[in-house]
Structures are given as structure tokens and as C-alpha cells.
Amino acid sequence: MESTFDLAIIGGGPGGYLAAIRAAQLGGKVALVEMERIGGTCLNRGCIPTKTLFRNVEAYLLARRAGEFGVTLPGDPAVDFRRMIQRKNEVVNTLVEGVMKLLSGHRVQVYDGVGTILGGNAEGWRVGIKGKRGPTEVEEITARKVIIATGSVPSPVPMPGGDLPGVLTSRELLDLDHLPESMVIIGASVVGTEFASMFGNLGTKVTLLGRRTFLKDADEQLAARYKPILIRQGVTVDIGLEFKEIRPKDAGLEVVYDKGGVEKTASGEIILSSAGRWPYTDGLGLEALGIARQGRGIAVDEYLETNRPGIYAIGDVTGRKMLAHVAYYEGMVAAENAMGARRKTDYRVVPECIFTMPEIADVGLTERQAKEADIPYKVGRFPFSALGKALAVGETAGQVRIVCQAESGRVIGMHAMGPHASDIIAEGAMAMRLGATAQDIADTIHAHPTLPEATMEAALGVFGEPIHYRTAGGG
Amino acid sequence: MERPEYLETTVDKFVFRVMADRYYHESDTWAMDENGTVRVGGSDFLQKKNGDVAFVEPRARGTRVAQGEEFGQIETIKALVSLVSPVTGEIIEVNGELEARPELVNEDPYGEGWIVRIEAEDFARDRQKLLEPGDYFILMQEKIKEELGKKK
Numbered sequence: 096m097e098s099t100f101d102l103a104i105i106g107g108g109p110g111g112y113l114a115a116i117r118a119a120q121l122g123g124k125v126a127l128v129e130m131e132r133i134g135g136t137c138l139n140r141g142c143i144p145t146k147t148l149f150r151n152v153e154a155y156l157l158a159r160r161a162g163e164f165g166v167t168l169p170g171d172p173a174v175d176f177r178r179m180i181q182r183k184n185e186v187v188n189t190l191v192e193g194v195m196k197l198l199s200g201h202r203v204q205v206y207d208g209v210g211t212i213l214g215g216n217a218e219g220w221r222v223g224i225k226g227k228r229g230p231t232e233v234e235e236i237t238a239r240k241v242i243i244a245t246g247s248v249p250s251p252v253p254m255p256g257g258d259l260p261g262v263l264t265s266r267e268l269l270d271l272d273h274l275p276e277s278m279v280i281i282g283a284s285v286v287g288t289e290f291a292s293m294f295g296n297l298g299t300k301v302t303l304l305g306r307r308t309f310l311k312d313a314d315e316q317l318a319a320r321y322k323p324i325l326i327r328q329g330v331t332v333d334i335g336l337e338f339k340e341i342r343p344k345d346a347g348l349e350v351v352y353d354k355g356g357v358e359k360t361a362s363g364e365i366i367l368s369s370a371g372r373w374p375y376t377d378g379l380g381l382e383a384l385g386i387a388r389q390g391r392g393i394a395v396d397e398y399l400e401t402n403r404p405g406i407y408a409i410g411d412v413t414g415r416k417m418l419a420h421v422a423y424y425e426g427m428v429a430a431e432n433a434m435g436a437r438r439k440t441d442y443r444v445v446p447e448c449i450f451t452m453p454e455i456a457d458v459g460l461t462e463r464q465a466k467e468a469d470i471p472y473k474v475g476r477f478p479f480s481a482l483g484k485a486l487a488v489g490e491t492a493g494q495v496r497i498v499c500q501a502e503s504g505r506v507i508g509m510h511a512m513g514p515h516a517s518d519i520i521a522e523g524a525m526a527m528r529l530g531a532t533a534q535d536i537a538d539t540i541h542a543h544p545t546l547p548e549a550t551m552e553a554a555l556g557v558f559g560e561p562i563h564y565r566t567a568g569g570g
Numbered sequence: 571m572e573r574p575e576y577l578e579t580t581v582d583k584f585v586f587r588v589m590a591d592r593y594y595h596e597s598d599t600w601a602m603d604e605n606g607t608v609r610v611g612g613s614d615f616l617q618k619k620n621g622d623v624a625f626v627e628p629r630a631r632g633t634r635v636a637q638g639e640e641f642g643q644i645e646t647i648k649a650l651v652s653l654v655s656p657v658t659g660e661i662i663e664v665n666g667e668l669e670a671r672p673e674l675v676n677e678d679p680y681g682e683g684w685i686v687r688i689e690a691e692d693f694a695r696d697r698q699k700l701l702e703p704g705d706y707f708i709l710m711q712e713k714i715k716e717e718l719g720k721k722k
Contacts, residue, residue, distance in 0.1 A: 320625050323670045478624065480647035491647070492624075565649035567620065 100126045102433050103222045103238035105210035105379065108135020110410030110422030110429075111244035112194055117430035119201035126236055127203050128210035130227050134191045135246050136411075137419040140266045145289060147186045148269070149450050151179040152293050156452070163489065174297050176274040183269065206234070211380045212241060212406065220405060225378075240405045240433040243379060243393060244426065247372040247411035252281065254350075256341030261348050262366045265290065275299050277363040279350050283309050283334055285449050287369035288325070292451040295330040302361040304352060305334040313449055314461040314510035316496060321455060321512055324492055328452070333361070341366055374414040390414050397439045399429040407433060421445060444527045448517035453493045456520035459508030459527050462498055471501035475533060475556025477549050479513040481564040484544040490514035495553040497523070497533055504532035504557070509550070519547045533557040577707040581714050587614045589680045593697055594706035595638075597654035598713075600680070601700060603693055608657050610641070611684040612675060615710045619717060620646040623675040626668040628653070628686050633661045637696050641686060644675060653685065657696040663687040 102118045104111045107129030115127045132139050157164075158172035198205055206224045213221040219239035249264040251257060263271075265286055274297055280287045283305025291303040303325075309332065310318040326332055339351040339358070349362035374392040387394040387402040392414020399407045407429040410422030421442075428438050446458040465472040478494040479485035493513025499506050509523025526536055536554035541547050552561040560566050575590040588594070592602040598616035602609045617623065628642035635641045641655040664686050668674060674683035690696060701709065 319669070323672065326670050476650070478645060478647065480624065494645070567649045567651050 098234075098236040099218065100124050100204070100236060100238040102126070102240045102242065102430070103128065103210070103220070103236060104242045104244055105212075105222070106135065106244035106246055106410075106412070107133040107205070108244060108246045108410060108422065109137045109419045110246075110426040111135065111242065112198060112426075113423050114242050114244065114409065114426035114430040114433075115203045116197060116201050117427050118434055119203055121431065121434040123430075123434050125201070125203045126206060126222075126238060127198065128206045128208060128222065128224055130207075130209045132191060133194050133198070133205065134187070137422075138190050138194070139187055140269060142419050143190060144183045144187055144269050145265075145293075146450060147183040148179060148293055149289075149452075151182060152296050152452070156296055160489070174274055176297075177272060180270065180272070206236075208234070209378045211378055212243075212384055213380065214384070240407070242426075242429050242433060243376075243401075243406065243408040243412055244410050244422070245375045245379065245412045246422075247414075247417055248375045249368065250371045250373045252341070252366075252368040253370050254338040254340050256348075257368065259341055259343065259348060261364070262341055262368060264368055268365075268367055271365075275364045277301070277347070278365045278367055279304065279348070279361045279363040280367045280369060281338065281350065282306075282369040282371065283332070284369070284371070285310070285312050285447075287367070289450050290367055290369065291330045291332075292325060292328065295325070295328045296452060300329070300331075300363070302331040302333065302363065304336060304338070304350060304361060305332075306336060306338070307334070309334045310449070310455075312447060312457075313455050314457050314496065314508075315463055316461070317455050317457075317493075317510055317512040320493070321451060321453075324453070325451070331361070333359070372411065372417055374412045376412060398432050398437065399425055399440060400432065405433075416442070416445060418445070418447065444524050446520045446524045448520065450517065453490065453513045454516040455493075455510075455512045456516040457508070457510045458520055458523045459506070460498055461508060461510065462496075465498055465507060470507065472498050472507065473501050473504075473533075473557050474498050475553045475558070475561070477552035477556055477561045477564055479546075479549055481561075482544075482546070482549050482552070483563075484546050484548065485514055487544065488514055488546075495519070495549040497536070497550070497553045497557055499533045499557055504534055506531055506533055506536065509553075511549075513546075513549070515546050519550055522547055522550050577703060579707075579711060579714075581718070584618060586618065586710060586714065587680075588703050588707045588710060590703045592680075592703070593656065593700035594703065595654055595656035595700055596706075596709060597638075598710075599654055599656050601656035601693075601696070603690075603697075604687075606690065606693070607662060608659070608688045608690045608693055609684050610656060610686050610688055612644070612653060612679055613706070613710070614679050615713060616651070617676045617679050617683075619713075620644070620651050621648040622646055623672045626665075626672050626675060626685060628664045629661060631661055631664055635659070635661065635688070637699060641688075644672075655688065656700055657688050657690045657693060659688040659690040661686050662689045 101123040103126040208224040208226045211223045277300040295301045336354040347364040393408040409425035411417045449455040476496045480491040496510045498508035506526040533554040541551045577588040598613045625645040635655040642653045
């Protein structure tokens, strides 16, 4: 087999496989090294599986509300958790196979194993590939350029007892063979809160514990509005505490924590640790190469190149924004740069979505961030409860908020909670990218009846009043 | 405890109450003196007119507000409602229970649905500009008529 390449990519997650395809499109001869399964965390254990489950939960909730929509079911709907997991696996398999076909269609050579950068030679970088399964010899390839895209792994449970059986990460949780009766979730940020919302709605008795802030990655205005919804869905939320330990309790486990000097416990059949993720750099050989680090991640410049020329790093392994769509973007930029371009990264507009029920999505500055940056701003808001389409769909919780610069009216942030918030945030991202004003959004004819009309109404709200919602003085 | 008295009127199928044990601002908030600190909330009319409360957003503890100024907002399914302070002073407590249960403003506007407590500068002075329950009851009936007129 030919073993000299223009580009070798270590890690086949969203950043890595996209970089491979992009470089191939640009005429490069590409090798992609993956130690597990193409698609990485996103396709196999993160974004896609959780959103498939999310849809399963939605189907269940809708079935429970069938009567409201004039649909009579023969009995009460019930959760078939095995089928839910099975459907998740089917979707994941379809997508992974699709990506594999794309890669082979672009003649990307896929290697199964752990990649190590062994050092440089006259033609570029030598990459060793060691099969993960069984005693295989190290295969060696040479590539002019290398992109490291090895992603991240769940960080260790931050207390004693974290290695007890029954303490799971999202990875194991997504392959449970039954719906747990009860669970304690450690970490009330995006992943923990998404699982709390999903399992809470399926009927699991969920306790969500957070050290400092509830849903710190979301706009605080929306987080404050979401918290009571989550509590009403049956989830117990406790925030502002120090974790002590996990210990066995009856047939399950309990988390011991300190809240304001008082020892408290929360018990469950399983414990989900969602206390963050760490960049994954095992076996890359970074130390021997002298590749500079940034915290636990790999340091890169604005071209995504490390301190060793010709070696790039993208996605979670850089330890910055751990989002699949950021990895996609970086994969594009790094691939083009590896193939000879000089493209700089630009992170001014990065939407973030939280798949709770309802969804929450943010792009740009929150009101608090605008205040902290001394930017005079105005806010317009519009609730879904006043929107025809949301009423028709039967999903009225939440609102859209648009933050814009007071004087110019330029949109500097958009924040949404509600039905398909993750879809409608794209308009705010586009507005920010183009430097559009709230007036531009308000002046754009939005199709009726659709959910993005809430964005148009919120934009109108910046200048005084939306059409379909009153801003009233008392009385 | 003996149930405090109230004034009541029924319009269509809706019952509107005005508690007799407190004072009212013409913008439909109430003030109840509790030995110098004043408990503040919205009237029954305010909540019925604006519908189910989705979120209560009082200004932060420590904020100084003047009589007639906004001390917070409530988001209901129909409107974003500005809450007008019946007194001048500093907000010393906000009703934390409303974070998780904003519906208390609808269910119990004069009791558990109170919104803030204000350390009043001079309640005796502020009171002069507030309405006695009987007077607010008359004003409220006019407002109800006006609302009905709008619908016709």
C-alpha cells in the first residue's frame, strides 16, 4: 500500500473527517487514522445519539398529550427503552456508514488504530499507527502535513467513589438496557441538564446537582426561565454545593455533598457524571515533538497550526470551545491551510444549542456580557405563547430575545428558548455575520405562520412594541 | 387567623377581589405595612387582566425605587407588564418562591404571590398618594368596564 500522503489526520470525529474530505476535494492525498469508529464522539456518543433520544422522548410526550390533539390511544403510552436505544443505534449506524462512503468516495485512506507522530523527515512527518485490537505491528506512513483531531474524553468524577460500578458517563448511559428508576446527575451544565430533561420526562426520578451555576453556558435570562420548567417536569435541582463522595446505598448509590455547611445526600440507581470534558492527547507523542500546550489542550495559532510547522490541531483537543460545529469549521480551515491556503479563524459568531425540553439556543453576547463590556444595548423579546404557530403546534413555553447595540441597532446577540430554538438561532447567527440590525430583521418578510416570526417580533420589540404582544404598564 | 375581609365583584364568570387590609397604587399594585417594611404585590385585577404569569422579574435586592417607578416586570402569556412601586425605598427581599412557581402571582396574588419587600423611607408620606381599598375597588370596576368595552 502506498504510504506517502499530503495530509494525515489523527482522529475521525466531525473535525477530522470533514478535514479529510475537504483536503481531498482540494486534490490532496489523505490518510485518516481513527482508533474507534469514524464519527467520533459526536456521531457515536454525543450529538447525534442524544438528539435521536431527544426525539424519542418528544414522541412519548406527544403520545401522552394525544387526547389534547383529538387522538385517542388504546391505552396509556409506555416507554420501550430498549427500542429507543435501538433506534438511536440505527440512526448512528446509518450516519457512520454514510461518512465512511463519503471518505472512500474521496479516496481517503482510513487506518484503524492509534496514531503517533514519530518525528519529521525530509518529506514531512512520520506517523505510526498501532492497531488497537490485538498485537499488531506498528505501520508507518509519511505525510507532508498532519492535523490532530483526537477530541476529548469525559473528565474524571471529581470526588472519591467515582470509580464505583453504577457511576456512568454519557457514553455508558447511551447504551443502558433499561430505563433507570432514579439517577443523580453530577454537573448542571449543558450535558447534565439535557439528560436531566430527557430522563425526567421519561419518568426517571432525577436529581441534578451543580457546583456553582445552573446552565452557565446559556443566557442567564433564559436559564432563569428554564429552571422552573425543569422542576415542573419532576427534576430535583440543587445548585451551589461542594461534592464530597459517592458511596453505595441500598441497591444503588448516593452522592454526598455539602451545601452551605450542611451535609446532604442524593441517591439513585445510577450516577451520571457530566462534569466536563478534557482534551484527549494519549499516544500522540506530543512531548517528544515538543508541541506546546494550552492547559490540557494543544496550543494553536490563528491558522490552527501548532508550534511545529505543518502540524495543526482542531476541535476539542485544543481545549477551547468543545462544539462539533466549531470542529467542523476548524476542520475546513485547517484542511485548506494544510493544502496551501492562509486562512485565519474567526470565532465572532458561534451559535450554541442546548437540547433541553424546550430547547435553548444562544449566539453572540448576552445582556450581562454587553453590560460587562460597557456596550450600550437594547433588548427586544417575544414569547412563544403569543405566536400563532407555537399555539398551533402546542409548544408555547419560552421566548426569543434579541440584543443589539443601542445606537447602531446592530444585532450583537440572540437568545431563544422554545420549540426548535436550535433551528431558529441560525437567523441570529447570519444577522451577526452580516452586521445586520434589528431593523433589518424586522423589515424582512418572515413566512406566516412559522416559528421564526418570533425572531421578527422580538426585533420589533427592540424599538418599542412587538405587534402580537403588549408591553403594558400596570393596570 | 381570621380571614381578612375583602371587597368582591363578579363580571361575567370572573370574580375580582380587593383585600381590605392594605393600600393600592392606581397601577394595580398593593402595599401592606409590616412595621416599617412594606410587602408589595400585584392586585387580583392585574393578574386576571394579563393572564398566566410565566416569569417574574423583580429588580434586584438592594435597588432603590421611588413611588410610581417600575420595581420589576412580569411576563405573562399576553403581555410584558411593568410593576409600579407603591412606595419609595429599598428592595430588601424578593420572593424567591416565585422563581420556581411564578403561577403563585395568579393563584394567590395577595398572599404567597407577593413580589418584593421594600424598606420604605416614609410610608406615612407615601400612603397619602395610595388608594384605600374602597377607592381602589371603584377604580378597578371602572377599569374592568373599560376592558370589557375594548372587547366589544
